[in-house]
Amino acid sequence: MKTNETETVQSVERAIELLYCFTTRTPELSLNDIVKRTGLNRTTVFRLLSSLMKKELINKNAAMNTYRLGLPFIHFAQIVTENLDLRKMALPIMNELNEITKETISLNIIQGASRICIEKLEGKEDIRQFINLGIPYPLYKGASGKLLLAFSKDELIEEVIEGSGLTKNETAELKKDLLLFQEQGFAFSMDERIIGAFAISTPILNSQQQLIGGLSISGLSARLDNNKQLFIKAAIQSAEKLSAMMGYQKLGG
Amino acid sequence: MKTNETETVQSVERAIELLYCFTTRTPELSLNDIVKRTGLNRTTVFRLLSSLMKKELINKNAAMNTYRLGLPFIHFAQIVTENLDLRKMALPIMNELNEITKETISLNIIQGASRICIEKLEGKEDIRQFINLGIPYPLYKGASGKLLLAFSKDELIEEVIEGSGLTKNETAELKKDLLLFQEQGFAFSMDERIIGAFAISTPILNSQQQLIGGLSISGLSARLDNNKQLFIKAAIQSAEKLSAMMGYQKLGG
DNA sequence: AGAACACGTTTCATAATATGGAACAATAGA
DNA sequence: TCTATTGTTCCATATTATGAAACGTGTTCT
Structure with a gap:
């Protein structure tokens, strides 16, 4: 694998792409919303979200099955x-x-x-x-x-x-x-x-x-x-x- | 691989750990600072930082070879x-x-x-x-x-x-x-x-x-x-x- | 001045780990 | 009731992340 440009980690980049899906207009997204926006595999998004949640960068609104950005961003x-x-x-x-x-x-x-x-x-x-x-x-x-x-x-x-x-x-x-x-x-x-x-x-x-x-x-x-x-x-x-x-x-x- | 608890992505979790290294007191960290704080391999930290930088979550202060959190956090x-x-x-x-x-x-x-x-x-x-x-x-x-x-x-x-x-x-x-x-x-x-x-x-x-x-x-x-x-x-x-x-x-x- | 060291960066072989298809459960819609 | 949609779990595969080693540069120590 040739990597002349500095090497990066795919999953990390993808996780950050998830974060960028959230906007002022769309602060609450369902898993499926994110799948549509990113074009990533459903399972992959699910796993990335789990990781982000574990580290509190994402919170889950259990009542309506949506995700939103976490407090640490403040x-x-x-x-x-x-x-x-x-x-x-x-x-x-x-x-x-x-x-x-x-x-x-x-x-x-x-x-x-x-x-x-x-x-x-x-x-x-x-x-x-x-x-x-x-x-x-x-x-x-x-x-x-x-x-x-x-x-x-x-x-x-x-x-x-x-x-x-x-x-x-x-x-x-x-x-x-x-x-x-x-x-x-x-x-x-x-x-x-x-x-x-x-x-x-x-x-x-x-x-x-x-x-x-x-x-x-x-x-x-x-x-x-x-x-x-x-x-x-x-x-x-x-x-x-x-x-x-x-x-x-x-x-x- | 048994994963009863919901599965997460190691590299993503690690990348987030890097972010948590930055604090009000230590807003500028060198690669080595982060290596010490996280206990991760130097190459790994370097690669994670590159990924975070590519997505602008981290900026590099080229003059003094330190990293700091990026503007998107605002x-x-x-x-x-x-x-x-x-x-x-x-x-x-x-x-x-x-x-x-x-x-x-x-x-x-x-x-x-x-x-x-x-x-x-x-x-x-x-x-x-x-x-x-x-x-x-x-x-x-x-x-x-x-x-x-x-x-x-x-x-x-x-x-x-x-x-x-x-x-x-x-x-x-x-x-x-x-x-x-x-x-x-x-x-x-x-x-x-x-x-x-x-x-x-x-x-x-x-x-x-x-x-x-x-x-x-x-x-x-x-x-x-x-x-x-x-x-x-x-x-x-x-x-x-x-x-x-x-x-x-x-x-x- | 020279040697030893520290740090950032690149390369590479390895296997650990992320991945997506498939299957399942639960819920909503027709 | 049956079908479609969405969230979630499982699993085999190979892609991808990983860390050791080596390199280059600059710093510190003697």
Whole structure:
């Protein structure tokens, strides 16, 4: 069997074709409806539907022997839109921050037990903080990582600490930082992950008050001096604007 | 091979497991991430991903060799929520209508080129309009069907008329009705699909001004007399309330 | 700089697995 | 009542999914 184009799995493709049969106009389909629409064998459709049902992508309306799309799609869509929106909506705000600070701006998310940068704007100064897109960095080091960790669930924090190889003292130090960052709503570091560099990082939250990413300013420590308060203020404002766009609402007092 | 429990397709189940690897926290995964999470063979995951990508359920971030969920999920979620919400939110409103009118209340949607009832509340009178859930009825007959048709795309109207076997005169009559229903925002019929019965039907629209269903009051013609205007008003109010819940916003003049 | 490693991708032989025809049950329609 | 339609189960077949191995590339470690 020649497969120059990348190989695919027939049954999976067919199963997805079933999903595409459902539309706003036709949200409920009988087995036979699907057979007609796809042209597949009745038995095959039945088996594919069973598989989709087992994994909850399809629900059966027993009363009328029809099938419809399952609840997990709502969750999947949330994942898609959240990240789609985050990146898209972040860019103009990152640009603003970049104009104000002239430093490198980055957008980070948690990936497993690491942090990765999913978007960056390099600084305008001759000596810039360089950032790699998509490379995993530890969550227990540097402002960007620790900020994300500070707003994460305790389980993740424990998991990260375990895998970090930090000493007891270092762990205590880290936990103190996390608490501080949580309280003040931003993270600051200097000469920590990279000697000679500073970073300020702020949390982006969604409508359920969950962390979905972090916005960071980073640059040369030497340039920070009189700008620190300004940068922090700008970073917080930007993150709050982004959070609002992602549906976050500040809890009223 | 003994399969007492309903048979399923391994590769489809596995493909779905891949989808479930993506979460709000980990919206971007590398092939290897997925291999670790699922415990599946690397080649298998690669092939499943290729299949999912071909059908656009997964996108590849070429820059960093990661995968993420595709846009179609947004569409699927729309289908799910629309119908989920519709039925759930409709029930209390249908109850209100039922209290006011004492007649049978039904919730209808378009299914292919037919109308089906997806929810009903039977009347409180001794002689009631009985309604079958999930049975397809023609769209060109009766208030409930014609209302749905009136708010549908021209293509569907043409398709329905073609399959209806209506004469030229009857078609003209139907089109006149559709226009009337569209203008006045409700449909009324008497002794049409069922002799001795009346029906009043009102449209439920979503945020994109699209029809997603219809709300109907139906009962014995003999009981209607002095209630007709009251029923129409109540039906319109209920449908508007439901539409608002589904995101519909009246166009400002 | 060189070696070892990790990761994505391709190839290929194997048999496990998906497939569709046929038969069955249940229900609706004539 | 008989026929047609639809959902479901069973089964033999070979198509199709599978995983080991190998390849190419880029990264990390020493």
